[in-house]
Amino acid sequence: MNEYAARLDSLRAASKGVALYVSALVNIRYLTGFSGSAGHLLVAEDRAALFTDSRYETQAAQQTSGLELEITFGDSRPAFADAVRKRRIKRLGFEKNRLGYAAFRFLERELPDCRLAPFDNAVEKLRIVKSAGEIDAIRRSVELNSRAFDQACRKLRPSWTERRLAAEIEFAMRKLGAAGSAFPTIVAGGSQGALPHAEPRDAKPAPKSLIVVDQGAILDGYNSDMTRMISLGLPDRRQMELFNAVLEAQQAAIDAIRPGVELQTIDRRARQILRKSKVDGKRLDELFAHSTGHGLGLEIHESPRLAPKQRKRLQEGMVVTVEPGVYLRGAAGARIEDVVAVKRNGCEVLTPTPRQLRVIE
């Protein structure tokens, strides 16, 4: 049995015999291998059927096996509803966090004899723990991402604009085989670094500033995510303190990762370290305005979240980012991020790029 058939069976086991409508494309990809931009999947007890439109006729046949395929001209939702009626399905689970309100009403209207049952992240729950094959796929994406960073940095000149560096990084990713970037690459120098999600500007970072570079690639559907810091010229004392505090916080969080530990514990470790330092009279943990990390895989942000109040526990096979950051409004920002796989007795940092401050002069 191939991995996709096994995933469909795991889903059937989780849904306890209820037929399921999978509407989220990323979940369809996880369950079938189909990567088109439109589709609807029906997972019944004995079979699974994929509905998509004529743009994807050839691709769906190439990418999937063991599925019934139904191809429509234009929106395939009516054909999906038809199939549910014809098979006399009396109860249909749907993805309550993925299906839109209007799509739900459409099903209600089209399927008056079928009870619609909201399912809470049925596929996402399977996706939290990665198979060995998936961890390999994430590792390849992470390694490609690191090579792209390295190639761009070796060419980097202080005269480059933020946008130029972002462009070079994404170009390197593509040439190395990435399908694209996982998100718009962040290159944020000086005070821009204080915006966690800054857009690269068509401007050079100021001399002697710190630059936050946050980048991810997509390879064979799997995402990577890494943040590194560059210093234009030797850092001053305050920059060095900021960087070192974030690095120490990140290492402390990584050191705590192993199966059985609560997610919030990892987040707390990072905050405990930042709490010990101050800059401009402010405690650094008060300048850390997001959570410590997130799962990644077929999506760039997945469960679990390494955040306050998350009481679930790490499991072997989870893959998460660890990315504490400190943001001094109007002045500077610092963030360091790696991808970490939870292993039986601890964890493995998948990101090969050294975390040190890279000085460009």
Next chain:
Amino acid sequence: MNEYAARLDSLRAASKGVALYVSALVNIRYLTGFSGSAGHLLVAEDRAALFTDSRYETQAAQQTSGLELEITFGDSRPAFADAVRKRRIKRLGFEKNRLGYAAFRFLERELPDCRLAPFDNAVEKLRIVKSAGEIDAIRRSVELNSRAFDQACRKLRPSWTERRLAAEIEFAMRKLGAAGSAFPTIVAGGSQGALPHAEPRDAKPAPKSLIVVDQGAILDGYNSDMTRMISLGLPDRRQMELFNAVLEAQQAAIDAIRPGVELQTIDRRARQILRKSKVDGKRLDELFAHSTGHGLGLEIHESPRLAPKQRKRLQEGMVVTVEPGVYLRGAAGARIEDVVAVKRNGCEVLTPTPRQLRVIE
């Protein structure tokens, strides 16, 4: 009054005094200028309030004016619901094609004293007709996209893989100032061209094959979209016939564009031309498996659709793609696509790139 305030007022006029919850980020951007990746907008009669999280505190303040801003740590939806309660709003419109099922249920639960009213594309309807400023923004994006194509083609060698060409195009976009590509660039040689949404392969197109290049850029939030054909070596008779039929169909569709014409008429014009030609015994209109075009703007696919059964009429200020294509499974594909703005007395093709078959030897 700035353009954003005017848009909010147009929305208020369209919603006839009902307070509106705008959940789609692209619609929030259209109404306020805020471009963050998380946010919720409340548009009431007398004021508008934007709820977002701490990552976007500085950005929201920089990008918007005249709004109340509420910043939360993590998900800002509870703060949004709080505000609706505090303002004693008795009826709240929501975007029925944008809001998720679970988000709808959350509001139902949190706002028992408020009637939730589904709104059908209230903001999208405003967005169909572009302002002069928006058409300028689309034009700049289109021109950048064309320059990127030209720069990459001037470097193109027959030894390049599909992926390499896609990478060079996207790199050129970025260096020219694009925030990124509007969608993964398609470079599809030979039989890959028969897949309308092919992913570039890590392989050279075969000698003497046709290559479909479909690419778009994002500049200041606005999308562009263009398809051009490259021939590796001089085309043979069949390739030339395929290309010329598609070019003629595209021109016929463009020639029909002016205010007052039904959308389906534009689509029919393209099909009528393709109908006159055959290849391998098949009529070309039967090998044209998608619609003729789509609106574009802040999103790459917007209303209107140039498709069969679309009886609404073109209006001055609409901006659409015109992109007939022919797909011969296992053999070849051809598509040509421009961006066209509807003008008072006809239309203007915004795309400056010549449509001719570009021969690389």
